[in-house]
Amino acid sequence: MSDEGKDTVGEQNARLDHGVHTDPAALRELTAAAEHERTEVGPDGAVAGYRAGRTLRLSVELRRQLRRRRTQLVFGLVALLPFVLVIAFEIGEANPNRRSGGFVDLATASAPNFVVLTVMVSGTFLLPMIVALFFGDTIASESSWSSLKYLLAIPVPRHRVLRQKAIASALLSAATLALLPAVALLAGVLWYGAGEAISPTGDAVPFGDSVLAMVLAVVYIVIQLAWVAGLALLLSVSTDAPLGAVGGAVLVAIVSQILDQITALGDLRDFLPTHFSFAWMDLVSTEVDWSDMATGALSSVIYGTVFVLLAARRFATKDVTS
Template sequence: MSTLADRAEAADGYRAGRTLPLGVELVRQLKRRRTLVMGGILFALPFVLLVAFQVGGEPGGGNDRINLMDTATVSGANFAAVNLFAAAGFLLVVPVALFCGDTVASEASWSSLRYLLAAPVPRARLLWSKLVVGLVLSLAAIVLLPLVAYAVGTAAYGPGPLQLPTGGALPTGTAVWRLLVVTAYLFVSQLVTAALAFWLSTRTDAPLGAVGGAVGLTIIGSVLDEVTALGDWRSVLPAHWQYAWLDAVRPRPEWTDMIQGTSLSVTYALVLFALAFRGFARKDVVS
């Protein structure tokens, strides 16, 4: 039986910043089946596209206009760029929504959230650990795709420069640097989906509701962006800037649209993250 002195000593040694360490939370999330499945899907996508090009022949056959997809088999850099182009619209949304939307809601669905808070883990500390790990896994997922695609494309089509659809080429070193910029922009542009999923995760006990809600609202934003009748109102939609990274794979890159897309995404994300922390601090946790 603990004495009052033992309890006082334990209280004196308590440090809120040491509860739920990031390393422990990261290992927990890495061991989950959904993390392994999503990583496997992203790892397999370049091989699927490689087989598709091998079976279907050279891309762009019979087309009068050349686009980025038509240059997929020119070099490893082109193959990586095509993989990013194919996945940016929807596929990359899913792991971001999954890693950030499943994090808090899954604890509630397992009825373990209240036990974490009784450990005691401060609410802000719990959300911070969950958010950081969710964003780290999201970044890893976005980086994994072009990394594997570049390796697969280089093995299949050789290193070579990045051939541009508009004519000209970028040397290998410049191409790698531009692909790094593209990958970073894709991650920043997905912060809105991450923040939306995280906020929903603090509002519901159903992980599928948080993940599905974030994916659904992201898709709705993309659909609204196609409605030209909205005019300039489309510029306030994050989806309007999701392909601004194409300006980085030009002979002379243009940064204006990428800067606007970045500022809009970060602004929306900060607001949603703030709402998540504020709402969870006042929430009656019973799960």
């Protein structure tokens, strides 16, 4: 090796200043050497100061998701829905003094009954769609924007990308699912008063107990929709089209609800992920039957866990090109 090859970067830069190196190849060599000297590299090859646990912090991802227009629209729609229902009942022929009938007939009897109706009419399509939107859009949107490859090149480990985005989606979904009954309770108290919750069977649940029942109902709904979250996440890592991931999860939920209406399937309907979607309605009773809710929660957790594990495996081996 020549003496010039043994020069330090500083000596070579000094010689460059005196016009020793003037060709482009020498300039590129000196630039690369200078960058290497300025970057401290550890014995394991990682840049000094790099910590995988400090990349893509949850607070940063949450702020980023909250600034997105779709998140703001979802929160706005959920907050507006109870007031739309109030207007519908005010325009219609609802009788707030009715003490018998189904949950629709009892909706204006008290604030808790109004909450039950609001969550019930939303549970078929709106609530699964909200969860599918947050989870189905999380990875697929990064791919559609061609930003996923740059995120992984920071580098952020793949398992951390998936975990942080899944946690952020779970928090946003839970917040949205809790916002709906909270606003409905406020609207119900203002319009129909803080009375007892009346069930179709005639049971009267005190206001305080009915509010606690609604809290437990929200917890159950969040757990029960875990299967939608897992499926949407799996579809999100499998496609670069956010609409396809969200729509696919919603479509499966709709098909499952249709099959659940076919009584000829008998006990096979128990294995459908949506079969116990409305088991939380058992809470509006003086004697609560927990069996259906326990079965529904367990079934959803199993489905959700399988889908999440498949999503993690798919994302770990996926060839990210966008």
